[in-house]
Amino acid sequence: MNDDDAPAGRVHTRREALARLGAAALAAMPFVDARGAACVATPAQTEGPFFLDTRLERSDLRTDPAGGAPPRAGLPLALELRVSRAGGDCAPLPGAVVDLWHCDAAGVYSGTRGSERFLRGYQTADADGRVRFVTIYPGWYAGRAVHLHVKVRSGTRELASQFYFDDALTDRVFARAPYAARGRPDVRNAADFVYRDGGRALMLAPVERDGVLTATFDVVLVAA
Numbered sequence: 001m002n003d004d005d006a007p008a009g010r011v012h013t014r015r016e017a018l019a020r021l022g023a024a025a026l027a028a029m030p031f032v033d034a035r036g037a038a039c040v041a042t043p044a045q046t047e048g049p050f051f052l053d054t055r056l057e058r059s060d061l062r063t064d065p066a067g068g069a070p071p072r073a074g075l076p077l078a079l080e081l082r083v084s085r086a087g088g089d090c091a092p093l094p095g096a097v098v099d100l101w102h103c104d105a106a107g108v109y110s111g112t113r114g115s116e117r118f119l120r121g122y123q124t125a126d127a128d129g130r131v132r133f134v135t136i137y138p139g140w141y142a143g144r145a146v147h148l149h150v151k152v153r154s155g156t157r158e159l160a161s162q163f164y165f166d167d168a169l170t171d172r173v174f175a176r177a178p179y180a181a182r183g184r185p186d187v188r189n190a191a192d193f194v195y196r197d198g199g200r201a202l203m204l205a206p207v208e209r210d211g212v213l214t215a216t217f218d219v220v221l222v223a224a
Contacts, residue, residue, distance in 0.1 A: 039090035045196030074136030092129025107141035
């Protein structure tokens with residue numbers, strides 16, 4: 001079962017261009033706190049068996065840091081998360097450490113069969129509690145709906161959870177290469193045993209623009 005600035009005058013690679021495009025798309029998309037003043041805590045879900053505390057700080061997760069291999073193929077996904085604390089003020093949590101990891105388009109997690117570390121990494125939240133990642137739309141493996149894993153640590157607060165996508169979006173994405181080679185997932189959201197425990201509140205709603213999906217989400221941690 002399957003997880004810099006370019007020198008002046010140099011032509012950007014396709015990977016660099018996509019990374020810049022994803023960042024630009026996020027910058028143009030204002031964050032909306034969909035949870036309101038109450039700031040309801042984000043549901044916790046199982047961490048799963050594939051978390052690795054890689055200490056790999058980066059925004060673009062698509063490559064293996066060891067180098068040599070091309071970026072993982074797939075539809076680019078630019079994801080912005082805002083980390084805040086539950087309560088009336090919904091105060092941001094700067095300095096929170098946010099790990100993101102998931103399988104590739106073939107349903108494979110890195111680190112399960114070797115030293116590769118593609119589609120894994122963490123970011124430290126800025127003064128507004130925000131982190132930004134560029135990755136790809138995840139693939140699927142037997143028994144699970146399409147999902148991303150996230151772990152957030154801030155002082156004594158810690159949250160492990162997962163993010164999901166609308167089935168209709170997954171169908172559209174999986175009609176394209178390289179996903180189409182595997183076909184559609186064998187489990188929809190409603191039939192996923194993890195999704196059924198709070199998954200409705202963990203749905204991402206990406207918007208596609210210029211070949212890049214962009215999404216935002218407010219991650220709210222309970223008080224320490």
